[in-house]
Amino acid sequence: MKSLKIAVLAKQVPDTRNVGKDAMNEDGTINRAALPAIFNPEDMNALEQALRLKDMCPGSTVTVFTMGPERAKEIVLEGMFRGADTGYLLTDRLFAGADTLATSYALSSALRKAGSFDIIVGGRQAIDGDTAQVGPQVAQKLGLPQVTYVEEILALEEGKITLRRAITGGVETVEAPLPVLLTVNGTAAACRPRNAKLVMARKKAEVTAWSVADVDADPAQCGLSGSPTKVKKVDSISFQAKESKRCTSSDEDIRSLVEELITNHTIG
Amino acid sequence: MNWYKDTPEIKLRLENPLMKHIVELKEHGFADALKYDYAPVDVEDALDNYDRVLEIVGDISENVIAPNSEGVDRTGPSCSGGRAHYAPGTAENLEICRQAGLTAIEMPRRYGGLNMPSTIFCAASELISRADAGFQNLLGLQSCACTLYEFGTDDQRDRFITRVCNGETMSMDLTEPDAGSDLQSVALKATFDEAANCWRLNGVKRFITNGDSDIHLVLARSEEGTTDGRGLSMFIYDKREGGVTVRRIEDKMGIHGSPTCELVYNNAKAELCGDRRLGLIKYVMSLMNAARLGIAAQSVGISSAALQEALSYAADRKQFGKTIDNFPAVYEMIAMIKAKLEASRSLLYETANFVDIYKSLEDIARERTLTPEERQECKRYSRLADALTPLAKGMSSEFANQNAYDCIQIHGGSGFMRDYLCERLYRDARITSIYEGTTQLQVVAAIRYVTNETYASMVEEMLSEALPAEFASRQERLREMLAKFRAATEAVTAVKDQDWLDFQARRLVEMAAHCVMGALLLRDAAKAPELLLKSADVYLAYAAAQVEGHSSFIKSSDPAMLSNYQA
Ligand SMILES: Cc1cc2nc3c(=O)[nH]c(=O)nc-3n(C[C@H](O)[C@H](O)[C@@H](O)COP(=O)(O)OP(=O)(O)OC[C@H]3O[C@@H](n4cnc5c(N)ncnc54)[C@H](O)[C@@H]3O)c2cc1C
Ligand SMILES: Cc1cc2nc3c(=O)[nH]c(=O)nc-3n(C[C@H](O)[C@H](O)[C@H](O)COP(=O)(O)OP(=O)(O)OC[C@H]3O[C@@H](n4cnc5c(N)ncnc54)[C@H](O)[C@@H]3O)c2cc1C
Numbered sequence: 086m087k088s089l090k091i092a093v094l095a096k097q098v099p100d101t102r103n104v105g106k107d108a109m110n111e112d113g114t115i116n117r118a119a120l121p122a123i124f125n126p127e128d129m130n131a132l133e134q135a136l137r138l139k140d141m142c143p144g145s146t147v148t149v150f151t152m153g154p155e156r157a158k159e160i161v162l163e164g165m166f167r168g169a170d171t172g173y174l175l176t177d178r179l180f181a182g183a184d185t186l187a188t189s190y191a192l193s194s195a196l197r198k199a200g201s202f203d204i205i206v207g208g209r210q211a212i213d214g215d216t217a218q219v220g221p222q223v224a225q226k227l228g229l230p231q232v233t234y235v236e237e238i239l240a241l242e243e244g245k246i247t248l249r250r251a252i253t254g255g256v257e258t259v260e261a262p263l264p265v266l267l268t269v270n271g272t273a274a275a276c277r278p279r280n281a282k283l284v285m286a287r288k289k290a291e292v293t294a295w296s297v298a299d300v301d302a303d304p305a306q307c308g309l310s311g312s313p314t315k316v317k318k319v320d321s322i323s324f325q326a327k328e329s330k331r332c333t334s335s336d337e338d339i340r341s342l343v344e345e346l347i348t349n350h351t352i353g
Numbered sequence: 354m355n356w357y358k359d360t361p362e363i364k365l366r367l368e369n370p371l372m373k374h375i376v377e378l379k380e381h382g383f384a385d386a387l388k389y390d391y392a393p394v395d396v397e398d399a400l401d402n403y404d405r406v407l408e409i410v411g412d413i414s415e416n417v418i419a420p421n422s423e424g425v426d427r428t429g430p431s432c433s434g435g436r437a438h439y440a441p442g443t444a445e446n447l448e449i450c451r452q453a454g455l456t457a458i459e460m461p462r463r464y465g466g467l468n469m470p471s472t473i474f475c476a477a478s479e480l481i482s483r484a485d486a487g488f489q490n491l492l493g494l495q496s497c498a499c500t501l502y503e504f505g506t507d508d509q510r511d512r513f514i515t516r517v518c519n520g521e522t523m524s525m526d527l528t529e530p531d532a533g534s535d536l537q538s539v540a541l542k543a544t545f546d547e548a549a550n551c552w553r554l555n556g557v558k559r560f561i562t563n564g565d566s567d568i569h570l571v572l573a574r575s576e577e578g579t580t581d582g583r584g585l586s587m588f589i590y591d592k593r594e595g596g597v598t599v600r601r602i603e604d605k606m607g608i609h610g611s612p613t614c615e616l617v618y619n620n621a622k623a624e625l626c627g628d629r630r631l632g633l634i635k636y637v638m639s640l641m642n643a644a645r646l647g648i649a650a651q652s653v654g655i656s657s658a659a660l661q662e663a664l665s666y667a668a669d670r671k672q673f674g675k676t677i678d679n680f681p682a683v684y685e686m687i688a689m690i691k692a693k694l695e696a697s698r699s700l701l702y703e704t705a706n707f708v709d710i711y712k713s714l715e716d717i718a719r720e721r722t723l724t725p726e727e728r729q730e731c732k733r734y735s736r737l738a739d740a741l742t743p744l745a746k747g748m749s750s751e752f753a754n755q756n757a758y759d760c761i762q763i764h765g766g767s768g769f770m771r772d773y774l775c776e777r778l779y780r781d782a783r784i785t786s787i788y789e790g791t792t793q794l795q796v797v798a799a800i801r802y803v804t805n806e807t808y809a810s811m812v813e814e815m816l817s818e819a820l821p822a823e824f825a826s827r828q829e830r831l832r833e834m835l836a837k838f839r840a841a842t843e844a845v846t847a848v849k850d851q852d853w854l855d856f857q858a859r860r861l862v863e864m865a866a867h868c869v870m871g872a873l874l875l876r877d878a879a880k881a882p883e884l885l886l887k888s889a890d891v892y893l894a895y896a897a898a899q900v901e902g903h904s905s906f907i908k909s910s911d912p913a914m915l916s917n918y919q920a
Contacts, residue, residue, distance in 0.1 A: 277449070277452045277453075278409060278412065278413055278417075278449055278452055278453040279409045279412070279453060280452065280453055280454045281391075281405075281406045281409055281453055281454040281455060281467055282391040282454050282467070283391075283454075284402075284405050284406070284409065285391035285392075285393075285402045285405065285406070285467075286390040286391040288401070288402075288405060
């Protein structure tokens with residue numbers, strides 16, 4: 086089979102799973118210093134699928150794309166420590182403040198610039214923005230078919246890929262033509278570890294940084310100016326006691342709770 | 354979040370002046386940098402590489418091996434169709450370590466290895482063992498490749514070491530039903546098959562860790578009519594050739610991550626490694642020394658796990674209105690676990706450093722003749738390493754057992770339940786003082802360095818090193834311990850009775866060990882008082898009392914009382 090050009094979309098995110106006491110500043114903004122920046126977890130799953138494609142089809146290359154501030158180059162290096170061949174960091178003040186529309190515009194511009202990819206793999210969702218829209222939007226902009234919620238690659242043939250994807254209450258097997266964009270679920274295989282030799286060989290690697298101009302993008306469609314989304318206000322909502330219901334461990338309480346849950350179709 | 358990064362006590366041991374020297378010896382002028390993209394260009398680069406590789410190990414240990422360890426302990430390996438099968442968690446651990454490229458940490462780059470020193474391998478072993486001591490055995494057996502490298506031919510190195518670098522596993526097949534501590538009685542028969550122009554092995558091996566490995570080093574009797582160690586040779590058995598089956602695997606108390614196999618050799622094709630007759634007296638001795646260092650590292654890993662479990666439980670459990678770590682009886686146990694752990698660590702890494710120096714010099718000697726100074730350095734460190742290895746193995750393993758015991762005690766009744774990790778630590782720790790030579794056999798190996806003053810002069814030398822003023826009284830305390838050790842040695846040897854010396858040997862070796870470990874820990878504590886000074890003081894107080902106890906026992910005993918001990 087002819088070798089493939091594979092792209093991985095990966096985002097650096099604050100580690101929202103380890104939110105400590107000092108995660109928020111007094112003024113309600115995020116205290117970045119208290120939240121370590123990590124590789125978006127589902128993008129790790131995506132990277133693993135990309136590396137498996139490379140294993141299945143020797144000679145293929147895996148390229149990581151990330152958009153973020155200067156330090157997001159760690160994402161590209163992390164990918165390369167685990168087996169990706171190279172990567173690009175999209176960084177430019179003009180990219181800043183992007184919503185999903187501007188993010189997918191920037192990413193698709195870069196993907197176009199870097200050449201035609203056979204398979205683009207992203208995570209399902211980022212743990213900070215949490216929209217799960219960027220992958221599908223990139224596919225739309227590049228005019229590619231997309232398969233979301235991918236859990237496993239079942240087969241790779243010339244010009245065709247067979248996948249298992251998660252759906253509510255089960256799984257589905259789908260076939261897609263190449264080129265294609267996949268978004269990978271957290272239930273897919275965990276990413277392989279860093280490889281000792283790759284870490285040593287690439288620890289000082291230069292990561293190519295691309296600006297808006299480098300990817301031939303229209304500045305008006307990037308960053309804040311390209312984002313119709315305007316965040317007006319962020320509220321911290323805490324649940325009130327009246328929204329919860331107290332129930333003791335007595336047989337009677339449990340029976341009435343179960344009945345209630347069955348009646349309102351929460352269970353059963 | 355990463356066991357390596359979160360344990361500055363390990364990194365501290367790697368930041369000593371000897372390490373730079375070791376890098377220079379291992380890298381012979383950094384010539385590999387021209388050929389391999391992952392080879393370092395200078396000392397700093399190499400040290401940074403070590404750090405980064407240990408970070409990978411820290412991550413895998415914490416996030417893969419530790420989470421798998423309970424399942425591995427419950428499921429264990431199995432045996433069917435003459436083959437051993439790992440528990441699923443063990444198989445996953447191994448696969449991840451292969452992907453991370455950790456299966457030949459010490460091997461030269463030309464075979465695909467990382468060319469890292471034993472010291473780094475020990476740190477990796479410690480981290481892995483903290484997660485699962487049984488699994489550490491499997492990965493630790495890569496040190497068999499060092500023996501193959503030292504004594505095999507170029508062709509054997511090319512064929513076998515490359516495979517280990519690619520992730521194949523090894524085993525060392527020494528023990529037999531009638532040859533345990535006494536390996537001179539090994540009986541597995543090696544005969545030369547003229548027709549096929551190869552050796553054939555026939556017989557049984559017992560208690561072989563990872564006995565269904567890809568490449569075995571086998572001790573066998575090649576010289577018909579002999580009965581002692583000089584009739585034994587070392588062979589390489591390649592599983593691809595066939596001829597060895599796993600008859601059963603042992604149902605063990607602990608280390609369920611590693612299958613312990615009984616092997617039947619049925620006309621198995623094998624090749625000689627090195628010269629005939631040198632199997633036990635030279636090659637296996639070298640093999641065992643590396644393996645003993647591995648068990649010392651394994652023991653340190655178990656102690657480190659015991660410390661973490663003890664700390665977190667004691668900080669959580671409340672009795673009489675406060676957490677139990679407020680009770681002197683409990684915090685003393687925790688402090689003792691840490692002190693014994695840190696003393697073991699100091700000794701482990703010192704020993705590993707010495708091993709690295711002489712092994713690297715020996716390796717350089719394969720390419721060019723050493724200068725007279727180098728030759729002397731090689732000899733000196735080889736002797737020191739040989740002296741420290743049995744101490745490290747013996748003491749660290751006994752301490753790991755004591756620490757696991759205390760860890761359960763701190764957990765009270767919960768510690769007796771299988772719900773808590775400390776129960777497994779206790780079972781896993783138990784083997785460390787048995788395999789690779791029991792503690793008693795470590796004493797047998799160490800006693801000559803007691804009587805020839807090796808340990809005493811080492812300690813003396815360390816005490817002559819200048820430490821900050823506030824360490825003077827601590828050094829004085831060590832001097833008193835050393836004096837008691839010397840007096841006790843003299844008293845025992847003056848009797849000139851072998852049984853008497855054998856009887857007192859363990860006490861003498863422990864006295865030596867307390868002096869050596871105390872001095873080493875004090876030296877390390879001077880470098881990082883905030884990390885180690887408390888532990889050093891706790892250890893010194895304990896060690897001084899132990900030395901005093903042994904000293905008083907020896908003073909008040911005489912050979913006539915030996916009969917009291919005999920049935
Ligand atoms: C309070 C708040 C509210 C917001 N509301 C909206 C809103 O309503 N509409 C809107 O469009 N935006 C909104 N945003 C912005 C948006 O969340 C992100 O900033 C946007 O950049 C990416 O969306 P995501 O993080 O949800 O990514 P997702 O769509 O969840 O990410 C899916 C995948 O796309 C890829 N990907 C995403 N970002 C990158 C990147 N930077 N580099 C490389 N790969 C990447 C990864 O593979 C990732 O797994 C909001 C932001 C804030 C702070
Ligand atoms: C889980 C496990 C894994 C093992 N893995 C391997 C392996 O991979 N490869 C391998 O070759 N072997 C392996 N062994 C074997 C192990 O090395 C031996 O069990 C060990 O060396 C002790 O030998 P033995 O069991 O025959 O005990 P014995 O030699 O019978 O010893 C019994 C007791 O007598 C004492 N004793 C014996 N001789 C003396 C003496 N001269 N002075 C004082 N005391 C003495 C011992 O200290 C011990 O207390 C393994 C064993 C176990 C249990």
